[in-house]
Amino acid sequence: MLSSREKISVRQVTILFLLFVYSISIRIFPTYAAKTAERAGWLTPVVAMLPFICLIYTNQALFKIKKNVNLSDIIIKVFGKIIGTIILTVYLIWTLLLLGIVLRYFSERFLSSILPNTPMNFLSVTIMAAVFYTLRHGIVYIVRTAEFFFLIIVVVYISVFLFIIPNIEVINLFPVTHYDVWPLMKASVSILGVWSMFTLFFFFGDKINDKEHIKRFGMHCTLYLVIASLMLLIETIGVYGYSVMERVSLPYIFAIKSISILETIERIESVALAFWVIADYLTISALVYVAISIIKSLFSVSEEKPFISSVSIFAFVFSNFVAHNRFELENFTNNISLPGNIILGFIFPLVILIVGKVRKKV
Numbered sequence: 001m002l003s004s005r006e007k008i009s010v011r012q013v014t015i016l017f018l019l020f021v022y023s024i025s026i027r028i029f030p031t032y033a034a035k036t037a038e039r040a041g042w043l044t045p046v047v048a049m050l051p052f053i054c055l056i057y058t059n060q061a062l063f064k065i066k067k068n069v070n071l072s073d074i075i076i077k078v079f080g081k082i083i084g085t086i087i088l089t090v091y092l093i094w095t096l097l098l099l100g101i102v103l104r105y106f107s108e109r110f111l112s113s114i115l116p117n118t119p120m121n122f123l124s125v126t127i128m129a130a131v132f133y134t135l136r137h138g139i140v141y142i143v144r145t146a147e148f149f150f151l152i153i154v155v156v157y158i159s160v161f162l163f164i165i166p167n168i169e170v171i172n173l174f175p176v177t178h179y180d181v182w183p184l185m186k187a188s189v190s191i192l193g194v195w196s197m198f199t200l201f202f203f204f205g206d207k208i209n210d211k212e213h214i215k216r217f218g219m220h221c222t223l224y225l226v227i228a229s230l231m232l233l234i235e236t237i238g239v240y241g242y243s244v245m246e247r248v249s250l251p252y253i254f255a256i257k258s259i260s261i262l263e264t265i266e267r268i269e270s271v272a273l274a275f276w277v278i279a280d281y282l283t284i285s286a287l288v289y290v291a292i293s294i295i296k297s298l299f300s301v302s303e304e305k306p307f308i309s310s311v312s313i314f315a316f317v318f319s320n321f322v323a324h325n326r327f328e329l330e331n332f333t334n335n336i337s338l339p340g341n342i343i344l345g346f347i348f349p350l351v352i353l354i355v356g357k358v359r360k361k362v
Helices: 010-062 071-079 081-112 120-135 139-167 178-207 211-240 251-256 269-299 305-321 326-358
Strands: none
Touching: 010 081, 010 139, 010 178, 010 211, 010 251, 010 269, 010 326, 071 081, 071 178, 071 269, 071 326, 081 120, 081 178, 081 269, 081 305, 081 326, 120 139, 120 269, 120 305, 139 211, 139 251, 139 269, 178 211, 178 269, 178 326, 211 251, 251 269, 269 305
């Protein structure tokens, strides 16, 4: 049992991260992999697996000595108050930026799929209101929600994959040759850019009471991510081919529309969209809480509720100005957001660990 009702476990954080990744992956991976690695794009998760394992070991090492702190505390300890504050400010700005992007994608998806005539602000306000209400009760309620829906979403995800198998054309996935190695490495930027956000969850590391198990559950997480991502890319690229997938806005939903069970049951994409909304809700909630946790560390305050409304309002306002249309949003994601995630989520934790070891702070 947890030592406190306000504490969560690494297992719960891992589940929350898996649903966090689910929401973003089905939006980004198929298009990026098809455009960069073409028919070999379905192998991209295998290339990204080793760097993610390195990230897990890095995070485990950061919390090896002090297990009751968060990543903000470690940054301040390693770099000092002034430089540490600057670094935390950068992370805060970046998290708020990601929050606005995810919220805008949420609204754009509904506008382009099932609710084309609905005002965008109505969709943004609705989900932010739900996030605001839940976060007032703390992160515990978010992770419990993730635990409740995780198994259901996994069952639906696997079922959709099984239903879509008859529509997969092997010629869309093969042949794969040694000439595809470099394109696969380039395509792995999209996956690493998403998976590297695993680091952000340790900004509320003081709420996690068993960080000595990061490596254990991290390896379980790696296996799940690789299998789930392979399934996603096989069922999208495999059905229509890379030349189609690189052009459509919602590749996963587009592929699901090909499903017809006994020529009677169709429109399964409605079920997938429903669970995508739940995953988006958890993704936005997690990013809001990360931002709040960084703010608490920056200003050395213990109460988080006053910041929930401020961050929520900022996310709503910023989502309206982050891009003029979906084309700009996707360009920003591919050219700025994904590389930025790799730098702050993957490379910089390694820098923190190296500097911390040199200065004997971690």
